[in-house]
Amino acid sequence: MLTKRIIPCLDVKEGRVVKGVQFVSLRDAGDPIELATFYNEQGADELVFLDISATHEGRETMIEVVKETASTLSIPFTVGGGIRTLDDMKKMLRAGADKVSLNSAALQNPEIIQQGAAYFGSQCIVVAIDAKWHEASQSWKVYTHGGRNELDRDAIEWAKEAVSLGAGELLITSMDCDGEKKGFDKRLMQAIRQVVNVPIIASGGAGNAEHFREILVEADADAALAASIFHYKETSVEQVKSYLKTKGVAVR
Numbered sequence: 001m002l003t004k005r006i007i008p009c010l011d012v013k014e015g016r017v018v019k020g021v022q023f024v025s026l027r028d029a030g031d032p033i034e035l036a037t038f039y040n041e042q043g044a045d046e047l048v049f050l051d052i053s054a055t056h057e058g059r060e061t062m063i064e065v066v067k068e069t070a071s072t073l074s075i076p077f078t079v080g081g082g083i084r085t086l087d088d089m090k091k092m093l094r095a096g097a098d099k100v101s102l103n104s105a106a107l108q109n110p111e112i113i114q115q116g117a118a119y120f121g122s123q124c125i126v127v128a129i130d131a132k133w134h135e136a137s138q139s140w141k142v143y144t145h146g147g148r149n150e151l152d153r154d155a156i157e158w159a160k161e162a163v164s165l166g167a168g169e170l171l172i173t174s175m176d177c178d179g180e181k182k183g184f185d186k187r188l189m190q191a192i193r194q195v196v197n198v199p200i201i202a203s204g205g206a207g208n209a210e211h212f213r214e215i216l217v218e219a220d221a222d223a224a225l226a227a228s229i230f231h232y233k234e235t236s237v238e239q240v241k242s243y244l245k246t247k248g249v250a251v252r
Helices: 032-042 064-071 086-094 103-109 109-121 155-165 187-194 210-219 237-246
Strands: 007-015 014-021 024-030 047-051 075-082 099-102 125-134 139-144 149-153 169-174 201-204 223-226
Touching: 007 032, 007 201, 014 032, 024 032, 024 210, 032 047, 032 064, 032 237, 047 064, 047 237, 064 075, 064 086, 075 125, 086 099, 086 109, 099 109, 103 109, 103 139, 109 125, 109 155, 125 155, 139 155, 149 155, 155 169, 155 187, 169 187, 187 201, 187 210, 210 223
Parallel strands: 007 047, 007 223, 047 075, 075 099, 099 125, 125 169, 169 201, 201 223
Antiparallel strands: 007 014, 014 024, 125 139, 139 149
């Protein structure tokens, strides 16, 4: 049986880790290198680093911060934000990332998924999808540029397409649940789980350890990602894993 993964996320803006609610009202959460070191020691299975303003500001991910962060880690490290080309991927992987996360760039130029998968292997290519429920169409729509721009794209169909192009993993963030701490979006994850066979990381909504169990077991996500509840010490990776073990969930 494959074990489920618990992944803290560092949303970085101007060199600091920040966290908001539904992608707005950001507040400071600390230094990325200090937090990365802390989570590495705490037993996190992986770490995700997202430069959340790079795409919106039209610049590259902060490579020096990535290098410093990677140097502190002994766990897999995914980097996203502002990665647009094969050369950008090379820079991130050389800087110490194990995987790159593509979001806006993949939607604008889906061939970048194919290029990355062909060059580095699908296992290095994570496609991140920011999705929000629309009542009018009764579907989830895709957003780009850190949740600023709505596309007329169905999130479930885009997930299928991304995998067909070579994505080895999907990072699915529910914008409706992000930062609300009321639980992950099980309906969204279940809908995507039904159409793809690659690992899915669920993001958005973690408020307590039971929320992790629900998304990992009831929606069959392969991993659950959280930020604020870990950054602000409301719970810890260790506590979440201990709880999951008591519920019979296989974790590392």
